[in-house]
Amino acid sequence: MSKAIRIHAHGGPEVLTYEDSDPGQPGAGQILIRHTAIGLNFIDVYHRSGLYPPPGGFPLIPGGEAAGVVLAVGAGVGGLQPGHRIAYAVNVGAYSEKRVIAADRVVKVPDGISDEQAGAMMLKGMTAEYLLRRTHKVKAGDTILYHAAAGGVGLILGQWAKHLGATVIGTASSVDKVELAKAHGFDHVINYKEQDFVAGVAAITGGKKCDVVYDSVGNDTFPASLDCLRPLGMFVSFGQSSGPIPPFSMSLLAQKGSLYATRPTLFVYNAKREDLVASAQALFDVVLSGAVEIKINQRYALKDAAQAQSDLEGRKTTGTTILIP
Numbered sequence: 001m002s003k004a005i006r007i008h009a010h011g012g013p014e015v016l017t018y019e020d021s022d023p024g025q026p027g028a029g030q031i032l033i034r035h036t037a038i039g040l041n042f043i044d045v046y047h048r049s050g051l052y053p054p055p056g057g058f059p060l061i062p063g064g065e066a067a068g069v070v071l072a073v074g075a076g077v078g079g080l081q082p083g084h085r086i087a088y089a090v091n092v093g094a095y096s097e098k099r100v101i102a103a104d105r106v107v108k109v110p111d112g113i114s115d116e117q118a119g120a121m122m123l124k125g126m127t128a129e130y131l132l133r134r135t136h137k138v139k140a141g142d143t144i145l146y147h148a149a150a151g152g153v154g155l156i157l158g159q160w161a162k163h164l165g166a167t168v169i170g171t172a173s174s175v176d177k178v179e180l181a182k183a184h185g186f187d188h189v190i191n192y193k194e195q196d197f198v199a200g201v202a203a204i205t206g207g208k209k210c211d212v213v214y215d216s217v218g219n220d221t222f223p224a225s226l227d228c229l230r231p232l233g234m235f236v237s238f239g240q241s242s243g244p245i246p247p248f249s250m251s252l253l254a255q256k257g258s259l260y261a262t263r264p265t266l267f268v269y270n271a272k273r274e275d276l277v278a279s280a281q282a283l284f285d286v287v288l289s290g291a292v293e294i295k296i297n298q299r300y301a302l303k304d305a306a307q308a309q310s311d312l313e314g315r316k317t318t319g320t321t322i323l324i325p
Ligand SMILES: NC(=O)c1ccc[n+]([C@@H]2O[C@H](COP(=O)([O-])OP(=O)(O)OC[C@H]3O[C@@H](n4cnc5c(N)ncnc54)[C@H](OP(=O)(O)O)[C@@H]3O)[C@@H](O)[C@H]2O)c1
Pocket: 040, 041, 042, 043, 123, 124, 127, 148, 149, 150, 151, 152, 153, 154, 171, 172, 173, 174, 177, 216, 217, 220, 238, 239, 240, 241, 242, 243, 264, 265, 266, 267, 312, 313, 314, 315, 316, 317, 318, 319
């Protein structure tokens, strides 16, 4: 019998239980895979806590990112065979030794990228890809602000934004995190526990402020993030690690400088197979070229997923984290 982390009701990390779980056999268009490395993401916390409803109800196997090996293919699946190394980013189901998944949601992992790297980077890295290349097309000379710069998405996005030629400003909550972010593409990092980040951004930019703010912290950084934008700048709210932002009036965007605001998700940006493939390829390219380095900063056994989530929520992790089945 295969093992998985399942939850039967919303709650704290203690609701993550390590149980027997039959992955089943692949149907038409599906593949059965054995996971080799599973990525840890903040969205897993939202599914556990109930901030996001459980897709498919309970019991729920959380987890949106992993790498693995194909064990069997269902009818009508082309291009994949047992033994192929694959990776993916989806909504749930990754906290498991084995799973069945739609073949059109996975991509083959190229030589030169390890299973651990692929398992750690698909969701975070393709998020960095669409944020930088599609939500706002970052170009040389742009100035961007990214909160929680030393986090999983942050260390990837910082390197990629630097590679695109932007001036990259970040925030982080400790001296060590500030230094780590500076080693991963961020030109300036503000310790937002110690310093007002709006004043910090104004000082760094000589009052010109930023073309785009990527805000996944949410409640604690809103509405101050809007004050870091130049007129007609783009506010990208793509997460809420400190809690959701409160409802606000559209007229606030007018008052703050005719701003744009969007609330994007990876799953909409990569819903079409062609977009998923292009997004994954762009990520593989920057990693294989050396422009973006993927280091694994924390490793836990799959059965210890509760500890891993507790550390992520407790702001104890940096960069990417994997669970080993
Ligand atoms: N919309 C999308 O498509 C999409 C896709 C992927 C991820 N996301 C979002 O992107 C964000 C980053 O995801 P991640 O998995 O890479 O996580 P992460 O950045 O590694 O962890 C979250 C970070 O947020 C900061 N933070 C600020 N206030 C916090 C609080 N009250 N509690 C916990 N953390 C707090 C912490 O950094 P400091 O200690 O430095 O403040 C923490 O390390 C999450 O909000 C996630 O939901 C969105």
